[in-house]
Amino acid sequence: MLDDTDRRILRHYQHAPHLGPAELADLAGVTPATCARRLDRMQATGVIRANRAVIDWRALGYEVEVSLRITLDKTQVRAFDEFMEAARNVSEVIEIQTFLGRVDLRLSVIARDMAHYQDLYRRAILTLPHIADIEALMHVARIKSDEVLPV
Structure with a gap:
């Protein structure tokens, strides 16, 4: 399951999925390597399903x-x-x-x-x-x- 760090990353990520791991890591208070590793894990386990353009x-x-x-x-x-x-x-x-x-x-x-x-x-x-x-x-x-x- 998700821990507090995962949740903190997700809170920021869902509002700004366009940010790179370094920027997201800074907002979430973790290192870029930790952020990238956790994002990869959440994508691999299906917590993060997709990044997509929402067209009006x-x-x-x-x-x-x-x-x-x-x-x-x-x-x-x-x-x-x-x-x-x-x-x-x-x-x-x-x-x-x-x-x-x-x-x-x-x-x-x-x-x-x-x-x-x-x-x-x-x-x-x-x-x-x-x-x-x-x-x-x-x-x-x-x-x-x-x-x-x-x-």
Whole structure:
């Protein structure tokens, strides 16, 4: 598990992953070698999963986001697998979540405008396999979107 030094490094790292080990080490109060070794270990053990660019899709002209709550026809043995495989191929689907309960999946879909969404919905979403029920929720505002953890 993580000790206090690991947590201190992670606290700074998640706010500024672009910093090099020397700068991060200085903030965390450890030597650069210790910092680099611990970062490598946390990456190898899966504590740190990735470094990535977060792109504002609105800046690219996507103004509409819709959450689709989907219930599948579970009488089909491969319904989940076939649905998810097909949904992954829709480039405007930016997130797929599965659930236990009445709703099986949630898709987060982006579109340039309502006309684009309507076309996408008819052409790519409604043609996905094994849909028994679908409910659309139009996003109005994102109040909090944060991947920073309390470490």
